[in-house]
Amino acid sequence: MSIGIVPSPTGRVIGYARVSTKAQKLDLQHDALRRAGCERVFDDHGVSGAKARRPGLDQALYCLRAGDVLVIYKLDRLGRSVEHLAALLREFHARGIHLCSLSEGINTQTIGGKLVFHVFSAVAEFQRDLIRENTLAGLQAAAQRGKRPGRPKRLSAQQVREARRAIHLKGESYAIAAARYGVAPSTVWRAVTG
Known part of the structure; x- marks a missing residue:
């Protein structure tokens, strides 16, 4: 051997x-x-x-x-x-x-x-600590520039207000509102109910 x-x-x-x-x-x-x-x-x-x-x-x-x-x-x-x-x-x-x-x-x-x-x-352990440190530094830098981590919102605040009004006041379906903005009905539902 x-x-x-x-x-x-x-x-x-x-x-x-x-x-x-x-x-x-x-x-x-x-x-x-x-x-x-x-x-x-x-x-x-x-x-x-x-x-x-x-x-x-x-x-x-x-x-x-x-x-x-x-x-x-x-x-x-x-x-x-x-x-x-x-x-x-x-x-x-x-x-x-x-x-x-x-x-x-x-x-x-x-x-x-x-x-x-x-x-x-x-x-x-050193590699894990470096990754953690770099991630936190990146998140802090983004926050200082006014950025939020994660995926960007598919609907603007104005679009959410319009969809909420159309669904709650006019009885429009989530599917119709979603088609107007080019997103999935579940996206509209999360935005309106969230």
Whole structure:
């Protein structure tokens, strides 16, 4: 086995491989995972890493138990983002599962691998904080310019007053009022009753 993949006495070495398109082949990853001693390999063929649901990964995660080692060819085969990868590493840590990435030489059974786990967690937290900070700054800047967040209103205040008058005083239907303004009847209903 490469880079010291040694499961606990009760653990197994499980592999996971993924390619993004149907035209790509899994052979390179499968060969490397078998050389690493994986007794079982799950895979996703033609599934983007950006997808939240990946059947092969879901099966691998379900199959893993404490003491097992999940082996991947490269980190980008597992996580959609640094945050997703950090979340998976936290889940593995909580469940007593180790991760080994062959290309990067990362193995969470080692001191260096544990350091990588903590670095990924810190980077993911930093990334979340940056996004939150930038979002709040953007909302504040928009508010100072008099802008409101969210989708722009489909009907102006004047159009809402006209529709309310036509519906309540003249008995016009929501559908007729909506057709006049080129919007859906539900839009008029929300504006008039809201």
